[in-house]
Amino acid sequence: MKKITLLSFLLLMALAISAQTDTSNKKLANKPVVQQQLKIKTIPASRAVLVRKDAGKLQLQINQFRDSLIVTKAEIDKLLVEMNQKKDNMSEMGEMESLRLQMAMDRMSKMMSTLSNLMKKISETQSSITQNLK
Structure with missing residues (x-):
């Protein structure tokens, strides 16, 4: 955090210095040569x-910061791809579980139908035996 703050401060300082240089040149361009020489401060x-060393350090820090951002973006993209793959795998697993559940429900339905038919036959047989005894 301190590095980012320092980097921001140095960047603002460099911008302020360049802005002062640019505005002073524009103001001096409209004035006579004698006045221009009096206004220039060295x-x-x-x-x-x-100032040059600080500007060089600032440029180096900006480049390092940009490189770290690129690395971070690459890492985020990699994690995003991994998460999408995991999500796809989860949905495939969900589809497999859904298929298994459907197959189990079909088997249970067939078993219930068979038990129902068997109970009906037993009931009919009992009724027929009772009728024959009468």
């Missing part, structure tokens, strides 16, 4: 070196 060489 920074010491040691400060310019530090």
Whole structure:
């Protein structure tokens, strides 16, 4: 979190410096040469070196951050593919279980039908025996 905050701060500083440079050049373009020379402020060489180093470090950190984002996106895409495959496997398992349940229900229905027919035959046989005895 500290690195991201520092990176953001350095990026804002670089943008502010470049914005100041751009606006000062635009303002000076409309003024006479004598006034332009009086308005230009130069920074010491040691400060310019530090600014260049910081800008270089910032660019390196931006590149590292971008690379880490690319890696993270690749990892997320990989996980997404894995999750979709697992979901597909789960639905296939669900289809297999559904098929098994349907087959079991069919078997139970046939068994109940057979038991019903058997009970009916027993009842008819008992009725017929009773009729014959009378």
